[in-house]
Amino acid sequence: MATRPDDLRARLEDRADLLEATRLRYRALKGVLESFFWKDRLRNHFELLREVATVQPEVDATLAALKRRSEVEGWPRDTGPVKLMLDVSRLREAVDRAARRRLSGAGADAAPVTLGEALLRLETEVLDAGPLLGGRVWAQAVELLPRNLPELRAACAAGEVFERVFKRPVTEGAPAFSEDEARELARALPLGAASLVALWERLERYDSRGRVKDFLQRRMRRAPMRVPRSGPELLLHAAFWHDVARVRVRAVLEAELAPVVPREAELPALLSWHAARASQPELRLECGDAFTEGRAGLVEAAAALAALSRERPRGAWSEETAWARLEQAAQRARTEEGPEVEALRDALRLFVLLRGQARTPARLFSPGSAKPAALDVGGTRDLLALVQAARHAALRQGG
Template structure:
């Protein structure tokens, strides 16, 4: 059917800028948002107005959090639709206007019910979303949580749409994808691109899991739920996680796997220095970039002091030189210059790991003390006096220079 021409008896020419069947299209994606919000408001209104509202709300924390999460977007959409309907003169009997008015009415009802259930009546929260989250805290604080059923309590305390749980699951997906596949002997555990992903996922997963355990500790005063879940988190997940506790256990398991595997790779490449937990993400990023740019320095910052960065750089450079001699005179000179720069950065550091690095350099010199003696037959008695002189050297830079001299003399 053709649309009537303007001025030829169209009933929508006098003050309505859009035909009623086009009004919903003019709402764009706001229509779907408001439709979903209307359903959520109706369900939440029924829960808050019921007699046993606390018991019912405990079973619907995910609904409450969903409403709270999208509330700013809903408020913005309602105001935008209201302004547009008033400016364009939309009739009140059209579907979009009825939808807007219905959502406004339900929003006010949910807001009144939530504030009525809050214990603090004066100086309450400014927004509906804040009121709902505060109401959740009050219900959880009220306890007891469903008697002695530990798993049911855990489901109650860990709704699936918790932001911290979503973040932990996002990190866990990265860990599972990288470390679930089998790795043949001698092959790399992960690629450079995966190392960058792991560098981002490790701090995200750690922070999210800490927040989740703190949430359990806050509301589970006896500690039964936390202990129960921590005993189970070492078990490999055997099925797709669905509930909140299952998602937590899945994320915690793969986070532990990732930490152990990443630490093993880095320790092998940084022997004898052992990386700290807070250093793993930064070392992963540096390791990935060093593949294409061997001269790249490890930047100091929150995770590394200047001296600590030098110690780690020196350990990595010494490990590279110990595994295989660089190909070509230029590459070898560059590798030794890199080790010397790292030792200069680490000159102010002291401690067991620095002493272990000195011992590794002394051993490097001693093993090259006699070029005619195979390493398997070497003994300190067969070393040259020059090589034995490093046994009392304490300066890291001097040891690096001695190691360089021994390696070049051997060549």
């Protein structure tokens, strides 16, 4: 009994939509590649070329699977699904021939194996050949930054996170972001940074005079006033919110870690740690690519001292736990040296001075505005000894 066309269509499932969309793309791309001024036309259709190249592995797998199935089950050749499959296969071969014909003969030993590779190499050759379409810099930027670049999509995804978190007004005294948002920011910051680096490198590669990059970088600090649509607008939008996120995140972390200043590469790890500490105050900062053991201990000690300086823990057990945590961090950071370590020593000496002589809250002073006298810890350089002296002074003041 013959299989009805509707049944065949149902067997294709969502692959029918993929093949129909691919057929439309193939027809458009075939017309571009076979035209007389094909380079000029292709510069206007880089997004189409990349769409075809991106889905090509899935299309090839779908065509191969459907061909095997149609042969095994004996699908009639006059049905719509079979005609669709044959039409897409024919157009694929035509696009493949046209793309390989347009590729230069250089590097024939490393000829692209798949159609997707051939299309991406063709894009590179057209951009390398120049000149860029149009005399205006913005037209060149649109040409160099198609909206479906993977790096641009990644930068936009990160930018959406930054905009959602930092666009809203912040109430004075309220946290800049929640724990969940801190985790999102920790994932988005490295993604956005890597994507933007790749996009700027792309501009440098294809615009040897650097006019496009300079043009965009002069405008990247302007707040976006409308919904971005073109590739350059998407880049400017992502770059603006990435800068906003870096500045705001750094300000929050610097306030919590003073006098230690977080480094650029440390921001994602510190954000994750910051979010986790809200529910796990005892959580240690893991050393790894961003932190050495001593650096991690220094950051932990700065955070613990800042918390103790802001307010005294409630309850004897909480206070003992907080000081024990600071001592463990100081022990971990004993081998660390540098200006930030010396600044932390000064902060501990100031803590001892203020808590040992008066009841003035330490948060009202800073090492920059009130230099501590030497007292009995003036010559002490050991972090652990300074922490123990600060603990003794605080407990003595509390009575």
